[in-house]
Amino acid sequence: MFHLSQGHLNLLQTCPRKFQHVYLEQLSVPTSFEQQARLNWGDRFHRLMQQRELGLPIHELSGIEPPLSRSMSALFQAAPELFEPNEAQVRQSEHRRTLPLQNYLLTVIYDLLILQPQQAQILDWKTYARPPHSRWLAQHWQTRLYLFVLAETSDYTPEQLSMIYWFVEADPNRTNQPTSLTFTYSSILHQQTKQDLMRLLQQLTAWKQQYPEQDFPQIPASNHLCETCNFAVRCQRENSDRPTFARLDVDTIEEIAL
Template identity: 55%
Template sequence: MLTTPSHLLRLSQGHLNLLETCPRKFQHTYLEQLNSPANPEHEERQTLGSRFHLLMQQREMGLPIDSLLAADTQLQSWMSAFTHAAPEVLKTATDNSTFRESEHYRTLQVQEYLLTVIYDLLIADSQQAQILDWKTYPKPPNKRALAQNWQTRLYMYVLAETSTYLPENISMSYWFVQSEGKSQNLTFTYSHTQHQQTAKKLNQLLSQLTTWLERYQQNEPFPQVATGSKACDYCQFVVRCDRTPKTEEIKTQNSLPNIANIQEVTI
């Protein structure tokens, strides 16, 4: 799947995270469209998360949300907690100097790739711009890990590249709406130095991808992570990649009988 000027390969933050974590998994998932059966519990969480995003989008557009809330007590609880924790986020702008848009979509071409981002909510005025993202899983991740996640890096990078805002005037906030029964947030600021670092890392990763794609056209698979990597422990492609998770190795070792307990065979 080589890119051409008329056909740019679209990449999201999820693709970049996957590519950086395990190039071979990127190959199986994105290029070959191989997917394992969905986990019912995971699907349920995704559905509920999508409903909350729809709720917030309709509210921002001025559409009625009472019917959505009435039909789902979980959404009622999350919305109530979020309203209490972040009334300033839900406050509608009273002047024309503030821009607010839900599900704001932007693209940026870097090399032969089209990077795409969708901001759950973008609030901007003449001085600064704030990206907001809704998360519906229970526990906020480690802040340092989230700072290195490509969603954080790419979202602020693209906004700086496609607007007149200086990096120092851009921020991103994640809101965890069901965190321990109350909404919590993690906010990241941006800087010119971070912007340069992201640009360097992004171009390096995309250059690697171009090389791997060219080799893939010659029937050479994408690289694998090192043997014994934790990334393999719960990967759905562990058999396809001929990797055995450590947990399975331990089970196998524990299933072998103790040699001291094996009775001798008399001949």
């Protein structure tokens, strides 16, 4: 079965041809030093949060590099209720769930899943800046797929589910402290997600059947995404004024279970 994560779905919906290059042809682009440093920072933050959740010893926060220590301390202060012991909760860190659908295996990894008798919460730690519009994140396949899979693989009703993003990076001047965005779920949203997901998977199946004799569709040439895409030359959409390599799209980075 072809494994699909939220990163696959976001890229497939954004640009089918880029999906082909990244996931079928296994093409990659260089990562800058700054980009790699950000990825490493996020990985270390997630590992420390998982280690804490599992009750494993971690160094005193004072012994951790200042940005990590500052962000972890700020998160604990901003939402102490998330980290207080509660016998009514079942807490699962870096929890993986899968759901077979249309010969695909949908895979999600929850940074922290909190299960209670009448509700369940998905928590996700974000180590990049909070998006200016919550509507963008509401339509993002991470939000949609994570809630959809939990509803399909548990006894909770959609109305009992929610997903909370915590944007955790804190600066030393305390002008940028952890903030959160909460998305509730419903039966209406669940049915809409299912319809959109089924349609997208049907398209993927059709495109895969025609490949490699026929490439996946391209987005319109007028789309601004081509201007910053690393595959513009390969797609014959090159802009001579554009640098050879552009910013790496974070949606193409696969999630890795810790």
